[in-house]
Amino acid sequence: MRTSSACSALRSSKKNRDGASTAIKTHYVGPQNTIAATAVGSLLGLLGGPVGVAVGAASGLVAGAANDKAKLRVASDFVTEVRNALTPGKTAVVAEIDEESTGAVDERMEVYGGTIFRRALSSVNAE
Numbered sequence: 001m002r003t004s005s006a007c008s009a010l011r012s013s014k015k016n017r018d019g020a021s022t023a024i025k026t027h028y029v030g031p032q033n034t035i036a037a038t039a040v041g042s043l044l045g046l047l048g049g050p051v052g053v054a055v056g057a058a059s060g061l062v063a064g065a066a067n068d069k070a071k072l073r074v075a076s077d078f079v080t081e082v083r084n085a086l087t088p089g090k091t092a093v094v095a096e097i098d099e100e101s102t103g104a105v106d107e108r109m110e111v112y113g114g115t116i117f118r119r120a121l122s123s124v125n126a127e
Contacts (some may be wrong), residue, residue: 014092015083015086015088015090015092021083021086030066031066033063033067033068034065034068034069034071036060036064037060037061038057038061038064040056040060040062041056041057041058041059042056042057042060043056044056045057062071062097078119079094081117082117083096085115085117
């Protein structure tokens with residue numbers, strides 16, 4: 001059985017031998033919810049004419065931006081948790097992965113001797 005995984009955010013961090021942490025690279029897909037909600041709000045606003053478009057776009061922008069900001073806060077908390085657990089001289093790759101099953105990622109990381117930290121989406125939504 002084949003499962004699929006999708007990575008929407010990636011951050012690399014290294015803890016030097018002296019214990020100082022360094023961010024190596026960060027990749028974030030972008031403000032997808034902000035863009036999508038603004039577009040949907042604008043389209044729905046077409047029913048109300050020019051004022052409706054403006055109100056719909058503004059409402060979508062605010063709702064989408066709030067959702068994107070919440071995602072970044074969770075990612076930052078999680079990165080701090082992983083960085084604190086990182087031992088000197090090691091590098092961490094922190095990724096936001098949508099996975100059907102945990103087996104595929106677990107198997108790939110086991111080959112490299114990696115440690116996996118997970119936070120379930122349900123626990124993120126509960127915060």
